Amino acid sequence: MFLLIKQTQDGERKQLTQLRDVLKASLQSEQKEDVQAKQSAGYSLHQLQGNKAHGTECSGFLYKKSEGLRKVWQKRKCSVKNGFLTISHGTANRPPAKLNLLTCQVKRNPDEKKSFDLFSHDRTYHFQAEDEAECQVWVSVLQNSKEEALNKAFKGDQDEGENNIVQELTRAIVGEVKRMSGNDGCCDCGAQGPTWLSTNLGVLICIECSGIHREMGVHYSRIQSLDLDVLGTSELLLAKNVGNANFNEIMEADLSAQDVTKPDPTSDMQMRKDYITAKYTEKRFARRLCADAASRLRALYEAVRTRDILALMQIYAEGVDLREAITQPNEHVR
Numbered sequence: 001m002f003l004l005i006k007q008t009q010d011g012e013r014k015q016l017t018q019l020r021d022v023l024k025a026s027l028q029s030e031q032k033e034d035v036q037a038k039q040s041a042g043y044s045l046h047q048l049q050g051n052k053a054h055g056t057e058c059s060g061f062l063y064k065k066s067e068g069l070r071k072v073w074q075k076r077k078c079s080v081k082n083g084f085l086t087i088s089h090g091t092a093n094r095p096p097a098k099l100n101l102l103t104c105q106v107k108r109n110p111d112e113k114k115s116f117d118l119f120s121h122d123r124t125y126h127f128q129a130e131d132e133a134e135c136q137v138w139v140s141v142l143q144n145s146k147e148e149a150l151n152k153a154f155k156g157d158q159d160e161g162e163n164n165i166v167q168e169l170t171r172a173i174v175g176e177v178k179r180m181s182g183n184d185g186c187c188d189c190g191a192q193g194p195t196w197l198s199t200n201l202g203v204l205i206c207i208e209c210s211g212i213h214r215e216m217g218v219h220y221s222r223i224q225s226l227d228l229d230v231l232g233t234s235e236l237l238l239a240k241n242v243g244n245a246n247f248n249e250i251m252e253a254d255l256s257a258q259d260v261t262k263p264d265p266t267s268d269m270q271m272r273k274d275y276i277t278a279k280y281t282e283k284r285f286a287r288r289l290c291a292d293a294a295s296r297l298r299a300l301y302e303a304v305r306t307r308d309i310l311a312l313m314q315i316y317a318e319g320v321d322l323r324e325a326i327t328q329p330n331e332h333v334r
């Protein structure tokens with residue numbers, strides 16, 4: 001509804017985005033330090049690079065040197081997929097060994113042709129391929145698969161981290177909005193603990209009154225739940241900057257002079273509807289400061305220039321359609 005307020009919002013949204021980026025950057029550097037610490041503890045930072053042409057998957061037979069005293073080469077079916085190396089057992093009914101490549105390191109032994117070593121956290125595997133070319137394929141695929149898994153893990157963490165930050169920020173803002181002056185009661189009937197937000201007016205209302213707001217249409221009031229809807233930080237900007245007390249100071253300024261009784265939590269729907277319609281569509285109880293159209297225009301220009309949301313709210317209360325384009329007042333045109 002408020003195109004003009006949107007302009008002022010953009011500045012604040014930019015600030016929020018910058019804040020988020022700072023938080024994100026610090027989170028990422030923490031993650032990096034963490035990974036580097038882990039790597040330097042057990043692994044070299046300089047790992048073998050796989051030949052990308054060999055892809056991230058393969059399967060076939062490798063010879064694995066047995067554990068124990070009698071070292072023999074055992075032919076085993078092996079496969080690499082999704083960051084795991086699976087090694088079948090000699091006995092068919094035993095489950096295969098599955099090694100997470102993220103915690104393994106692959107190394108070639110320069111003195112031994114067609115063979116490579118795989119270091120896991122608790123054991124070293126010696127493998128031998130049929131020939132040198134095949135050995136290079138296996139080593140490359142193991143590296144590529146590990147790299148793929150690492151990238152996936154990082155990407156997942158990053159998305160999750162960013163989400164957490166946004167959710168945390170949203171929760172914090174919602175908490176602050178609920179504590180703002182006047183927000184402990186419905187903006188229209190005073191019912192305790194309102195949980196519905198008019199995102200374009202920045203006020204909290206109760207569930208009964210929210211039904212009437214919806215009936216008026218989004219042109220007047222755009223209703224979302226503080227608890228059930230996923231609110232973006234931009235949808236909370238007005239709520240954070242207006243609030244029931246400020247809003248009613250403008251929109252209900254003339255109540256007592258007009259001898260109008262505001263609804264209370266026990267009021268019936270008809271009384272609420274009459275009141276809410278008069279308050280929002282006619283702006284019947286609003287404070288009026290501007291004498292004529294020219295002074296409204298000047299005030300509007302000034303409110304936008306100074307990014308004063310409450311001043312904009314006052315102009316809205318005076319019946320200016322904030323969706324219309326602003327023309328500069330004459331004295332500002334050179």
Ligand SMILES: [Zn+2]
Pocket residue numbers: 186187188189190191205206207208209210
């Ligand atoms: Zn209410």
